[in-house]
Amino acid sequence: MTTVHPVRRPGTADALSPAGDERSPAGARADRARxxxxxxxxxxxxxxxxxxxxxxxxxxxxxxxLGYRTMTMLTASMAPEIEPGDITVASPIAVSDVTEGMVITYHMPIDDGALVTHRVVSVEHAADGSVLVQTKGDANEAIDPWTARLEGDTAYEVRAVVPELGHLxxxxxxxxxxxxxxxxxxxxxxxxxxxxxxxxxxxxxxxxxxxxxx
Incomplete structure (x- = not known):
């Protein structure tokens, strides 16, 4: 009886049985993290x-x-509604439409005329058509020590507040x-x-x- 033996090609190796994963737990975690x-x-x-x-x-x-203005609040004078670091979004309105209770952004009539965002507490319409306002910060005890004349035909009322964005x-x-x-x-x-x-x-x-x- 003739026996036939399988012949391997030169350079080939016997197949090995599948082995388990020999990676360490640390290596497996590193692979998972990647x-x-x-x-x-x-x-x-x-x-x-x-x-x-x-x-x-x-x-x-x-x-x-869209014509609105943005400004970063620097002080806590309008807290807690507007905190330092919040961004205010103010849209234009007619000066004649400014009423008590509105929060507006305008230039202070003193010092360097810096922008301020405070609530209107009184409105006066002058004979020449201009509008005079007194304002107050919600967190302040006293009314601002000035009366501001709103220049031009447009005032800016705060419509929205974006918290913390000013810090960024x-x-x-x-x-x-x-x-x-x-x-x-x-x-x-x-x-x-x-x-x-x-x-x-x-x-x-x-x-x-x-x-x-x-």
């Missing part, structure tokens, strides 16, 4: 870009297109952060584009390998 970062990093970049676009639209585009705006204006954004923003945008284009292609590691035919 997978999580790989999934969350693109969404994180997208989120930062969306927030940046919305802030730019609110502070830079909106005032030119102040931070962005510092020299160090400005330089970082100047060079970092283009890199962040490029990374976002690359992550959107070069998505990893899923692979199936469980597919059986093709066996050599003798």
């Amino acid at each position: 997978q999580i970062m790989g999934r969350t990093a693109p969404w994180l970049v997208r989120g930062v870009m969306v927030v940046a676009v919305l802030v730019f639209a609110l502070l830079a585009v909106g005032p030119h297109v 705006v102040t931070a962005l204006r510092t020299p160090v952060v400005s330089q970082v954004l100047l060079y970092g923003a283009p890199l962040l945008l490029a990374a976002w584009v690359l992550l959107s284009i070069w998505r990893p292609t899923p692979t199936d590691d469980t597919a059986p390998e093709k066996e050599d035919q003798a």
Whole structure:
């Protein structure tokens, strides 16, 4: 009787039985962390870009297109309705429409004429058609020590408050952060584009390998 023995090709090795995963728990955790970062990093970049676009639209585009004004509250004179670091959004109204109880933004008639945002407590219409107002901060005990004449035909009434955004705006204006954004923003945008284009292609590691035919 003739016995036929299988002949191996030169250079081939015996197949080994599948072995268990010999990675240490630390290595497995590191792999898991890399997978999580790989999934969350693109969404994180997208989120930062969306927030940046919305802030730019609110502070830079909106005032030119819609005509409103934004201002960072620096003091607590209007707390708790408006806290330091909040951004106020004021829209234009006719000076003749200013009434008691409104929160308006106007130039103080003293010192350097800085902008102030306070509540109107009294309104007087002068004979020449101008409007004189007295205001008070909600957190202040006394009325502001001046009477302001609202110049022109338009006043600005506070319509909305964006909490805490002013802190971010102040931070962005510092020299160090400005330089970082100047060079970092283009890199962040490029990374976002690359992550959107070069998505990893899923692979199936469980597919059986093709066996050599003798």
